[in-house]
Amino acid sequence: xxxxxxxxxxYMGSALTFPAADNGHRVRLWGTWLDNDxxxxxxxxxxxxxxxxxxxxxxxxxxxxxxxxxxxGADLVINAVTSEGIVPVMTHAFPxxxxxxxxxxxxxxxxxxxxxxxxxxxxxxxPRAPSPRFRYLHVAGPCKALELCRRVPTAVHxxxxxxxxxxxxxxxxxxSYYQIRPTSDLAGCEVCSAFKNAYAIAIGLFDGxxxxxxxxxxxxxxxxxxxxxVREMALVVEAMxxxxxxxxxxxxxxxxxxxxxxxxNRTFGELLGLGQMSAAEVVEYMSSRDQLxxxxxxxxxxxxxxxxxxxxxxxxxxSFTLLQALYAMVYENAPVWETLQRFQWIEGE
Amino acid sequence: xxxxxxxxxxYMGSALTFPAADNGHRVRLWGTWLDNDxxxxxxxxxxxxxxxxxxxxxxxxxxxxxxxxxxxGADLVINAVTSEGIVPVMTHAFPxxxxxxxxxxxxxxxxxxxxxxxxxxxxxxxPRAPSPRFRYLHVAGPCKALELCRRVPTAVHxxxxxxxxxxxxxxxxxxSYYQIRPTSDLAGCEVCSAFKNAYAIAIGLFDGxxxxxxxxxxxxxxxxxxxxxVREMALVVEAMxxxxxxxxxxxxxxxxxxxxxxxxNRTFGELLGLGQMSAAEVVEYMSSRDQLxxxxxxxxxxxxxxxxxxxxxxxxxxSFTLLQALYAMVYENAPVWETLQRFQWIEGE
Numbered sequence: 001x002x003x004x005x006x007x008x009x010x011y012m013g014s015a016l017t018f019p020a021a022d023n024g025h026r027v028r029l030w031g032t033w034l035d036n037d038x039x040x041x042x043x044x045x046x047x048x049x050x051x052x053x054x055x056x057x058x059x060x061x062x063x064x065x066x067x068x069x070x071x072x073g074a075d076l077v078i079n080a081v082t083s084e085g086i087v088p089v090m091t092h093a094f095p096x097x098x099x100x101x102x103x104x105x106x107x108x109x110x111x112x113x114x115x116x117x118x119x120x121x122x123x124x125x126x127p128r129a130p131s132p133r134f135r136y137l138h139v140a141g142p143c144k145a146l147e148l149c150r151r152v153p154t155a156v157h158x159x160x161x162x163x164x165x166x167x168x169x170x171x172x173x174x175x176s177y178y179q180i181r182p183t184s185d186l187a188g189c190e191v192c193s194a195f196k197n198a199y200a201i202a203i204g205l206f207d208g209x210x211x212x213x214x215x216x217x218x219x220x221x222x223x224x225x226x227x228x229x230v231r232e233m234a235l236v237v238e239a240m241x242x243x244x245x246x247x248x249x250x251x252x253x254x255x256x257x258x259x260x261x262x263x264x265n266r267t268f269g270e271l272l273g274l275g276q277m278s279a280a281e282v283v284e285y286m287s288s289r290d291q292l293x294x295x296x297x298x299x300x301x302x303x304x305x306x307x308x309x310x311x312x313x314x315x316x317x318x319s320f321t322l323l324q325a326l327y328a329m330v331y332e333n334a335p336v337w338e339t340l341q342r343f344q345w346i347e348g349e
Numbered sequence: 350x351x352x353x354x355x356x357x358x359x360y361m362g363s364a365l366t367f368p369a370a371d372n373g374h375r376v377r378l379w380g381t382w383l384d385n386d387x388x389x390x391x392x393x394x395x396x397x398x399x400x401x402x403x404x405x406x407x408x409x410x411x412x413x414x415x416x417x418x419x420x421x422g423a424d425l426v427i428n429a430v431t432s433e434g435i436v437p438v439m440t441h442a443f444p445x446x447x448x449x450x451x452x453x454x455x456x457x458x459x460x461x462x463x464x465x466x467x468x469x470x471x472x473x474x475x476p477r478a479p480s481p482r483f484r485y486l487h488v489a490g491p492c493k494a495l496e497l498c499r500r501v502p503t504a505v506h507x508x509x510x511x512x513x514x515x516x517x518x519x520x521x522x523x524x525s526y527y528q529i530r531p532t533s534d535l536a537g538c539e540v541c542s543a544f545k546n547a548y549a550i551a552i553g554l555f556d557g558x559x560x561x562x563x564x565x566x567x568x569x570x571x572x573x574x575x576x577x578x579v580r581e582m583a584l585v586v587e588a589m590x591x592x593x594x595x596x597x598x599x600x601x602x603x604x605x606x607x608x609x610x611x612x613x614n615r616t617f618g619e620l621l622g623l624g625q626m627s628a629a630e631v632v633e634y635m636s637s638r639d640q641l642x643x644x645x646x647x648x649x650x651x652x653x654x655x656x657x658x659x660x661x662x663x664x665x666x667x668s669f670t671l672l673q674a675l676y677a678m679v680y681e682n683a684p685v686w687e688t689l690q691r692f693q694w695i696e697g698e
Binding site: 141143148152153155176179180217222224226227230231248250262341342343345346347 | 530572597602
């Protein structure tokens with residue numbers, strides 16, 4: 001019986017125990033030091049307080065200090081901490097993992113280092129693995145944890161440069177409701193996952209403008225923004241060696257859609273579009289309610305990355321007018337309504 | 350001063366008087382015999398009853414019997430009747446139009462003739478034009494009339510095989526809030542416009558399933574359906590000589606989005622997904638409320654077209670599982686929840 005160890009007991013990590021357990025595997029869920037309350041509730045037989053449901057029977061849970069025990073003999077290790085937590089967590093986890101354990105990560109975002117050094121998470125994590133046989137697998141595509149744990153049909157891509165590994169991991173995790181396409185386009189999937197949070201904020205802004213009465217209804221403009229976002233994402237993916245199919249499929253367009261119509265990044269946009277708080281105030285307001293807004297740093301990281309790609313001649317900066325406008329509205333207090341009203345949705349005009 | 354004559358005084362025809370008038374043109378709005386009440390209200394100085402706003406000052410209105418007068422000296426004629434009305438209306442209009450008048454059409458759909466003969470509207474209309482210099486221009490992309498007439502930023506494609514004509518018409522109609530990209534991909538734009546109504550119903554079905562309590566929330570599946578719809582549309586567009594850029598831009602993905610989250614085709618899907626009426630009953634219910642559901646016939650027309658393309662070796666029928674499932678649910682009473690729950694969103698599994 002394969003053993004699957006999931007690191008991080010928040011929304012997504014805990015939701016992944018469902019397909020893993022439904023496949024009959026031994027499932028272990030390890031919580032970081034931030035997850036103590038979540039783990040305690042599960043151990044006491046209560047609902048997982050975020051998922052609002054009980055985890056599958058037989059899932060073994062571990063507190064932060066039980067990392068070695070959680071990883072012992074694992075066949076597959078799934079990282080489900082945030083993109084900010086992945087480096088510290090995996091630094092601890094690597095020496096405790098079996099050398100040939102498979103690895104998958106659901107973290108979405110870039111690693112942002114000193115001096116504007118921006119990297120794909122795989123490029124930061126893979127070199128820290130003790131085994132030269134380690135391969136990074138990224139899980140991309142539209143997957144809300146609250147739906148996955150209710151077994152609502154979900155389709156994602158498992159991306160690993162070694163497609164055979166993507167296929168093996170997919171085989172372990174696939175169920176009738178958790179459908180998985182193995183792909184070798186790790187670059188494309190990682191870039192899409194990191195950028196969709198930034199662009200989802202654009203759609204949320206219009207929700208805020210509608211609520212503020214600046215515009216009655218703005219489906220036309222939201223659709224234009226969605227199309228422009230996908231176009232800009234396609235340019236970055238191409239520049240970073242990914243495939244266009246990925247952008248126009250579940251990891252890009254599909255994940256952008258779910259993020260743009262539901263979730264915290266949309267909420268961030270809505271609160272900013274309402275016009276009563278600055279972006280920094282919205283972040284503070286949402287943080288105080290335990291709501292992470294990954295899109296907020298993603299806009300800055302994305303804009304810096306695109307500037308660097310432009311310097312190296314990989315993209316034309318003028319093609320990224322939406323990302324630039326998002327940066328201006330979120331980090332430079334550009335007025336939201338005025339910026340979006342005069343925005344040129346059609347390029348080359 | 351150029352004269353622009355708009356045929357059809359419903360939602361879209363009337364909304365187009367706004368950019369036309371804002372550009373300082375002489376604007377004429379002609380109503381079909383179905384539009385008498387709309388024209389009368391406007392002539393009496395009231396609001397347009399569908400748009401719920403007054404038309405711009407100076408717009409001249411014409412009843413059905415004033416077609417010759419409305420078309421006399423027109424520089425641009427815009428067809429804004431339904432895809433079912435375009436043939437009879439243009440049959441009357443052509444002999445009354447100046448030989449060199451420009452032409453644009455906002456009708457979205459295929460022409461469906463006897464014996465399963467399905468054609469792009471341009472292929473049916475262009476041969477009926479008396480002038481050999483006639484060029485068909487199709488307006489594609491996400492554009493809700495209720496927003497256009499409120500000057501909400503909107504971006505569309507004007508598609509004509511002769512790009513110079515697309516540019517000339519775009520020049521006449523473009524405003525700061527009505528942004529237009531001229532394109533020569535008439536085939537791609539027409540196919541996208543016709544298919545998006547069919548696929549939008551798929552998204553609406555989930556809204557119905559949610560309301561019926563069959564599923565709590567289904568953003569994951571809606572996103573998977575959206576991605577699959579775009580993929581299937583891309584295959585038809587390629588088979589019919591259109592460009593992929595068009596599918597992954599405003600005419601395809603963009604228009605599908607606005608149709609899937611708002612509008613009558615989504616409503617049709619929702620009512621069917623609720624599970625209390627058959628598709629035919631939903632059509633009857635909506636018709637009795639003056640609500641046209643273009644997606645209902647579009648599913649049948651689309652499915653027949655794809656079968657014909659497959660017979661000619663242009664597509665593989667197995668690639669169109671979503672369209673086939675839609676056809677089964679809408680025309681063959683296949684159960685909605687069971688069909689969608691076991692649907693394979695990932696191909697080749």
